Amino acid sequence: MNKKAKIQYFALTDEMLKREKLDWFIDNKLKDIPFETIHPDKNNNWINLTDNDFEELLPLQEKNNKQTVFVFSSLGVSTNRDAWVYDFDEKNLINKVQFFIKTYNELLENKDYSWNTEIKWSRDLKKKFNQNKDIVFQINKIIQANYRPFTKINFYSEKLLNDILTQNHFDIFGENLDKENIGICFSGKSSSKGFQIIAVNSIWGLDFLEKTNLVPLFRYDKSGNRIENITDWGLEKFTEHYKTDKITKKDIFHYTYGVLHNPAYRKKYELNLKREFPRLPFYKNFEKWVNWGKKLMGLHINYETVDNYELKITNYELKNKKEDYIPKAKLKRDKETGEITLDEQTSILGIPEIAFDYKLGNRSAIDWILDQYKEKKPRDKTIAEKFNTYKFADYKDTVIDLIERVTTVSVKTMEIVNQMEAEEPHKD
Numbered sequence: 001m002n003k004k005a006k007i008q009y010f011a012l013t014d015e016m017l018k019r020e021k022l023d024w025f026i027d028n029k030l031k032d033i034p035f036e037t038i039h040p041d042k043n044n045n046w047i048n049l050t051d052n053d054f055e056e057l058l059p060l061q062e063k064n065n066k067q068t069v070f071v072f073s074s075l076g077v078s079t080n081r082d083a084w085v086y087d088f089d090e091k092n093l094i095n096k097v098q099f100f101i102k103t104y105n106e107l108l109e110n111k112d113y114s115w116n117t118e119i120k121w122s123r124d125l126k127k128k129f130n131q132n133k134d135i136v137f138q139i140n141k142i143i144q145a146n147y148r149p150f151t152k153i154n155f156y157s158e159k160l161l162n163d164i165l166t167q168n169h170f171d172i173f174g175e176n177l178d179k180e181n182i183g184i185c186f187s188g189k190s191s192s193k194g195f196q197i198i199a200v201n202s203i204w205g206l207d208f209l210e211k212t213n214l215v216p217l218f219r220y221d222k223s224g225n226r227i228e229n230i231t232d233w234g235l236e237k238f239t240e241h242y243k244t245d246k247i248t249k250k251d252i253f254h255y256t257y258g259v260l261h262n263p264a265y266r267k268k269y270e271l272n273l274k275r276e277f278p279r280l281p282f283y284k285n286f287e288k289w290v291n292w293g294k295k296l297m298g299l300h301i302n303y304e305t306v307d308n309y310e311l312k313i314t315n316y317e318l319k320n321k322k323e324d325y326i327p328k329a330k331l332k333r334d335k336e337t338g339e340i341t342l343d344e345q346t347s348i349l350g351i352p353e354i355a356f357d358y359k360l361g362n363r364s365a366i367d368w369i370l371d372q373y374k375e376k377k378p379r380d381k382t383i384a385e386k387f388n389t390y391k392f393a394d395y396k397d398t399v400i401d402l403i404e405r406v407t408t409v410s411v412k413t414m415e416i417v418n419q420m421e422a423e424e425p426h427k428d
Helices: 018-027 090-109 123-130 167-173 232-242 249-259 263-268 270-275 286-301 353-357 365-372 381-386 392-421
Strands: 007-009 036-038 142-148 151-156 183-186 197-200 213-216 218-220 226-228 312-315 329-333 340-343 346-349
Touching: 090 123, 090 142, 090 151, 090 381, 142 365, 151 365, 167 218, 183 249, 197 286, 232 249, 249 286, 263 270, 263 392, 286 392, 329 365, 329 392, 340 392, 346 392, 353 365, 353 392, 365 392
Parallel strands: none
Antiparallel strands: 007 036, 142 151, 183 197, 183 213, 218 226, 312 346, 329 340, 340 346
């Protein structure tokens, strides 16, 4: 007998304590429990925890669907050898990459399939090795990349050394990855943290946020011609809804960025955003959301050049230390006082509490900087032995400047986000 199983579901409230839940099941017989028969939705989600109107909103982008706001999206670069192809110091990156290429090419020439552990292999690189593909070092492959939020570092952008550096990325930033463009990065499906979003104007990594997707403003064809990435269908939907032909595709781009920062949107569709691409509602006062999105994008794209926030930099005297003594790096923040200790000698004070409310994932923007500039022992043995040159002292002034500027970004971002929270009702 071939019967289909039925799945039934019942849940007690989250407010109940463990003992209360156990007592409830002791007091209630199985046959008396008010189970609900459940069925999977079109995305194969068995339990509907998202009783909302998400499906009615405009799809941001979907494969094989022309009725979306954006034509095209892409995941970020996945290298499978970050320690080899990223570096704060350009000279050290050159040394690492040249060593890697020399070792790889010598193994290739000698038909040595021992998978020498001096360099970092992956399935894709082994496949290229088996195809007898050699690697040629090219200095122009070194570009700036968005490695983590508010952290750009040098990146060796060569296809053979990066497992997922695809035509998608060249379609967005051109053949040399240097074409002018802006993309909205957001965290991908099944992310463990809450929804994250930030705009970039250069190449980004898969782990820049978490499983990072990007929708660009433009695309480039093989001849270098710029093509709009917002669909005519999307423009038509906006012009029809707001009953005006003055809306531009760039307005829609900024509107998207504003809406996806809205705390009410992110709370209402929290679980949807973990399962699938964002969708767009139509909010009242279109121009206001466009302006908010435009201001936020300007702050986040230009974080390295915004005005420095006036902070107090304190340098303590180090007694009984030699002249060439390098203070021990710390890069820690006191969560109660907000004071940042950079090293034994220098602290930063006066960061307003609101600045730490601007978060991407579980960290504030400022905490991302502290995390990325810490001194860490490389896991890769060859890197640790031959190329572990990073010292925080070499970047101390850079970090101070960056924290001052990102404090400005954080404060102004939260001022805009707080205005969004006060905007009720949102939806037309």
